[in-house]
Amino acid sequence: MLYIILALISGCLVILSMVINSYLAKKIGVFQGTFVNYTVGLLFTTLILVFKNEFANLSMSALSHIPFWAYLGGVIGVMVVVISNIIIPKIPAIYSTLLIFIGQLFTGLFIDHFTGNLISKGKIIGGFLIIAGLMYNFNVDKKQIAKNEQ
Template identity: 50%
Template sequence: MMIILAIIGGVLTTLSMVINSSLGKRIGVLQSTLINYIVGLTFSVLVLLVVGSGMKIGFSELKSIPFYMFLGGVIGVSIVYSSNIVIPKIPVVYSTLLLFIGQIVAGILIDFIMMGEIATGKILGAVIMTVGILYNSWIDSKDQNA
């Protein structure tokens, strides 16, 4: 079940990037990023109301959470903003693969920092994927020039 949810999450992430970049082309990158998060906030509030869990976190609990744990929103805005710039300029498949390579590299670094281990298989996989993207990009540009 987790594999299916992860695949659905990947599909929705790619679809979200395409939809947001389309909106960005129409109204502007910053404006579409803002609208994306306003709609997301509205939907989150509606889900909380329907599910009924609400905000059961007090100020003291929020105060005890380390600052860096609140940076997810900042990172999310950065992702949406940069995707809105990149997606219209390169094919979606390349941007998706490049984002995936970035996730693998970040995962490798985080594993190294937190657990002190480096997964050579994952590094090799990231290198192979990067070479594949570069090769495919070279072939595509060669076909366009012909």
């Protein structure tokens, strides 16, 4: 149960982070905002490592044994922040949240498929139901906007 609660909190923090980062990006620029985001994150992580006294676990020999592809998470993280900084101000938060969720859902299914994990028809159908609901909601909003403009 604890992990479910932590996952929900993480989801809330991701959306909150995206909104805050996009505001920062509007004020100082997309890449500048991304730089500030990662600089503050680095400082915060450094403080945690110092207070927990865990710098000893971070040696060059340990880092050299990690495969190259494992470092791509940082590159992907930067791309996520940059893309979020671009899209959040352009489309409503609910649409960007759902679209990002759909991307995560189908990427998870793709990864599960290639790592041999179980993929049920229900997961696939659920993903398509979310897409259908998003499209339906988009059309309802579009009609409402057109009606309000008359």
